[in-house]
Amino acid sequence: MIEDRLKETLDRVAGGGPDEAGAFDRFLRHRRASRSRRLAGATAVVLVAALVSAVAVPRLLSDSAQPRLYVTGAAGPERWMTAPLVAVAPLQGFEVKVPAGWEASATWKGIELRPVSPDLRRHLGGPVQLVTGVLEETYNPAPNAGKDGTYEDLHGGEALPRALTRRPEGHQSRGNFPGDTRWFRTDLQAGPWRTTQWHISWPYRCQPGVPCPALLALRTLKVVYQVDAAAAAEVDGLAGRLLGTARPIANAVKGQAHAPRPDCADGRSMVLRRETDDSLGSASYGPVAHFWWWARTTANLVPCTVRGPLGVELLNGSGRRLDVQGNGRTVTSVAELPEAMTAPTEPGRTELRLKWLNWCDFGGPTWMRWIGAPGPGTAFPVTAPRCVDRSKPSRLMLDHILR
Amino acid sequence: MTGADLQFREFFAAEYGRLRGLGYLLTSDWGQAEELAQDALVRTYRAWPRVRGHERPGAYARKVLVNRHRSLLRRAKVEARHLAGRRVEEAVQPELGTDGLVLWSAVRQLPARQRAVLVLRYHEDLPEAEVARLLGLPLGTVKSLAHRGLARLRAELGSPAMEEIRGNLE
Numbered sequence: 001m002i003e004d005r006l007k008e009t010l011d012r013v014a015g016g017g018p019d020e021a022g023a024f025d026r027f028l029r030h031r032r033a034s035r036s037r038r039l040a041g042a043t044a045v046v047l048v049a050a051l052v053s054a055v056a057v058p059r060l061l062s063d064s065a066q067p068r069l070y071v072t073g074a075a076g077p078e079r080w081m082t083a084p085l086v087a088v089a090p091l092q093g094f095e096v097k098v099p100a101g102w103e104a105s106a107t108w109k110g111i112e113l114r115p116v117s118p119d120l121r122r123h124l125g126g127p128v129q130l131v132t133g134v135l136e137e138t139y140n141p142a143p144n145a146g147k148d149g150t151y152e153d154l155h156g157g158e159a160l161p162r163a164l165t166r167r168p169e170g171h172q173s174r175g176n177f178p179g180d181t182r183w184f185r186t187d188l189q190a191g192p193w194r195t196t197q198w199h200i201s202w203p204y205r206c207q208p209g210v211p212c213p214a215l216l217a218l219r220t221l222k223v224v225y226q227v228d229a230a231a232a233a234e235v236d237g238l239a240g241r242l243l244g245t246a247r248p249i250a251n252a253v254k255g256q257a258h259a260p261r262p263d264c265a266d267g268r269s270m271v272l273r274r275e276t277d278d279s280l281g282s283a284s285y286g287p288v289a290h291f292w293w294w295a296r297t298t299a300n301l302v303p304c305t306v307r308g309p310l311g312v313e314l315l316n317g318s319g320r321r322l323d324v325q326g327n328g329r330t331v332t333s334v335a336e337l338p339e340a341m342t343a344p345t346e347p348g349r350t351e352l353r354l355k356w357l358n359w360c361d362f363g364g365p366t367w368m369r370w371i372g373a374p375g376p377g378t379a380f381p382v383t384a385p386r387c388v389d390r391s392k393p394s395r396l397m398l399d400h401i402l403r
Numbered sequence: 404m405t406g407a408d409l410q411f412r413e414f415f416a417a418e419y420g421r422l423r424g425l426g427y428l429l430t431s432d433w434g435q436a437e438e439l440a441q442d443a444l445v446r447t448y449r450a451w452p453r454v455r456g457h458e459r460p461g462a463y464a465r466k467v468l469v470n471r472h473r474s475l476l477r478r479a480k481v482e483a484r485h486l487a488g489r490r491v492e493e494a495v496q497p498e499l500g501t502d503g504l505v506l507w508s509a510v511r512q513l514p515a516r517q518r519a520v521l522v523l524r525y526h527e528d529l530p531e532a533e534v535a536r537l538l539g540l541p542l543g544t545v546k547s548l549a550h551r552g553l554a555r556l557r558a559e560l561g562s563p564a565m566e567e568i569r570g571n572l573e
Contacts, residue, residue, distance in 0.1 A: 002557055003525060009503045010510070010526035014424025017433050023419050024412070030441040031448065 018400040019353070025341055032211035066097070071106040073262040073269070073302055078105040078112070087111045090259035091302055092132040093202060093252030094221055096242050107131075108268045109300040113238070120234065125193050125226030128235060130242055134299050135199050135220045139168055141182035142201035143218055168197070177244035192228045198239050200246070204301070204339065205254045215340035215347065219301055221246055251303070264304035264337055270295045272306075274370055278383050289356040289385040290399065291368070297337050297348035306334040311371035312354055314396060315379055317364050324356065326396035330371055335401055351402035359394045360387035411451050415444060418461050422468055428522040429472050431511050443468035465527070469519070469537050476515055509559035517552035520545055 069081050071089035083098040089110055098104045102113050110131035115121045137143045170188030177183060181200055188195045202221035206212035223239040251258045264270035275292045277284070295306045311330030314322040321327050331352060338348030359366065368382040385394075422443055426436030447454055447464040454460045510518060516538070523534045535545040 002553055002560075005502065005506060006510075006521065006553075006556065007525040007528075009506045010428055010522060012503060013507050014421075014428050014526060017423065017427060017436070020420055020423075023423075024415060026437070027415060027419075027441055027444055031445045034442075034445050 019402060021351075022402055029211050033209065069098075069104050069106055069111065071111060073108055073259075073304065078107075080105045080114070082116065087130070088249070090250035091262075092221070093204065093248055093250050094130075094132075095247045095249050096130065097245055099238070099241060102238065108262075108265055109302055115231075115234075120231055123228045123231030124235065125195075125228075128223060128225040128238065130221070130223050132202060132300055132302070133199070133220050133222050134215065134218050134301060135168075135184070135222075137218060139172070139184050139199070140201055140218050140220065141174065141184045141199060170195070177240065179244070181244065183243060193226050194228070194232060195226045196224070196236070196239070198223045198243055200243050202246075203248060203252050205251055205256070207258055208255070213338075213340035213346075213348075216301070258303070261303050261305045261336060263307045264295065268298070269300065269302040269304040270297060270306065270337055276368070276382055278381075285383060285386050287357065287386050287388050289359075289383060291354045291356070293334075293352045295334075295337055295350050295352075297339060299347075301339050303337070303339055305336050306350055306352075308332045308334055308372050310334060310352060312356075312396065313369045313371055313379075314356065314382075315367040315369060317367065319367075319379065322359075322366065322394070323361070324359070324394040324396050328371065329354070329396055329398075331398065331401070349402075351400075353399040353402075354396060355399040356385050356396045357394065358386075358388045358392055359384035360390045361394075362387075407451060407455065410455055411448055414447075414455075414460060418464055419444065421461070422464055425465065425468060425522065425527065426472070428510075428526055429469075429519060439468050439471055442471055466537055469523070472519070473538070505560060506556065509556050512559070513552055513555060516540075517548050517555070520548040521552045521556075524549055 067081065067085045069085050069087045071087065071092065073091040080103040083102045083104060084100045085098050085104060086095060087098055087104055087106075088095050089106075092110050094110075096111075098111075098113060101116055103116055105112050105127075107129075110129060112127035112129055114124070114127045168184075168186040170186040173185045173187075175183055175185075177200075184199045186197050199220040199222045202219050204212065204216040204219045206216070221243065223242055225235050225239065227235045250256050262269075264272075266272040273292075273294045273296075275294070277290050291312045293310055297304075309330035309332050311328060313328045314324050316322055334352050335350040337350050340346065340348050366382055366384040367379045369379040419440060422440040423433075423436050426439035427433055430436055430439070443464045446467045447460070450463070454463045457463060510521065513521070519538060520534055523529050523537060524531065529537070531545050531549070532542055534540075535542045538545065540548075
């Protein structure tokens with residue numbers, strides 16, 4: 001009867017669809033967005049609608065004639081510019097003046113600085129780094145500095161995952177720069193070298209209509225360097241000047257446009273992992289075999305986009321492609337990697353999953369090779385899915401992209 | 404987390420998939436289905452102090468979803484917030500046999516009200532009176548829509564267009 005067939009079909013259709021993982025996180029985001037919309041309806045919220053490139057948005061500093069070093073977030077070779085200059089980093093949300101006597105180079109996470117003088121350079125263990133990071137509430141000089149009512153309250157005392165932030169090592173001190181910007185500093189002495197980190201709280205403003213996860217309230221701008229006693233005073237002075245005069249721009253300013261996102265770089269702006277049912281220990285010769293990429297943001301909180309091509313190639317024991325529809329399929333544009341998730345202490349993550357169905361050729365072993373980052377594409381054995389219907393082809397297809 | 408929050412969390416885990424599936428049957432779009440389900444659950448959460456005592460709180464959430472869908476149909480536009488900030492998901496094909504795909508294709512071509520009646524009758528297993536209440540329609544209209552919808556499906560299943568679809572799948 002058609003009624004029975006209809007019911008069966010509707011039930012199966014409704015039971016399909018993307019993986020439900022992350023649904024409650026999305027609910028929390030949805031709830032906050034709904035609350036914000038209701039609040040915004042009661043107050044006149046004027047948003048900047050024109051999407052001007054973020055590097056054009058920051059106000060010019062008083063020395064507007066100085067050359068500008070732009071930080072785009074892309075990984076690349078060092079290119080040193082001689083100061084005085086203005087370093088503009090919209091992805092990190094800061095603009096700083098670099099004084100004469102130094103050179104600066106853009107990196108994927110901020111800027112690096114080194115003395116012009118080779119003599120002074122000898123007293124540094126490496127370039128001085130000015131980057132963004134995350135610092136636990138206990139140490140953060142002004143947690144929730146960017147709080148504007150759209151952040152969830154951090155649960156007091158809940159520890160952030162160690163992978164995201166580390167307990168500061170060394171002697172700790174606190175103070176205020178002129179203008180009352182609070183700082184937190186650690187100094188760790190090892191032999192002749194002192195490793196110093198200065199932090200100031202640095203806001204992150206999510207785009208209009210996007211609820212801001214709690215973790216972003218803990219963003220800091222920090223200077224990190226290693227010096228010996230001969231250079232300590234000069235580099236300490238530089239660090240103080242950089243942090244004391246840094247200006248928030250782009251994603252650190254409410255209502256300003258965010259910079260275009262570069263591609264994520266594995267091991268830098270993201271950590272990318274690949275798994276199969278076999279590697280997870282869940283291979284069971286069931287009807288489906290899965291292949292995953294998991295990407296997670298790193299402690300520098302540099303916004304980026306996960307881009308492929310990412311894919312899988314299914315092979316026989318001789319290295320020839322198996323007769324599977326979609327074999328070698330790749331996904332190029334995966335997802336924008338969120339800076340953080342809605343759970344208070346969760347870093348941003350995304351997931352791409354492929355699935356392989358209905359393998360009915362029992363002629364030999366099945367192997368696979370990853371296509372795309374990270375690492376080389378060496379083939380290895382993989383458990384094939386069970387044969388379900390000999391009359392239908394085996395297929396490799398996109399299962400879901402979790403954002 | 405309060406007891407009420409825990410209770411809601413359990414409710415969410417039990418109802419989310421079902422609500423999203425219902426949303427998909429009504430819209431044929433997983434993105435819209437997600438939006439409808441999350442919207443219904445947010446509204447249910449707001450009313451949770453009252454709703455949690457109901458015998459069937461899931462029915463409340465379903466009613467909210469159906470009302471929302473009707474409202475969207477009336478306005479005939481997708482909420483801007485469904486598009487803003489949403490990353491477009493790649494299509495996920497449900498695992499159906501040939502006949503199932505043919506039948507689902509026919510359902511998707513039904514007028515919105517006929518489709519809603521059939522989905523609520525045969526997927527949600529609701530009696531016609533309940534469907535009438537949910538959709539704000541007279542009982543007679545619901546009976547008529549169901550009858551005409553099934554007739555249309557029977558006709559579509561035997562049509563040359565459906566034969567072509569079958570041919571493409573085999």
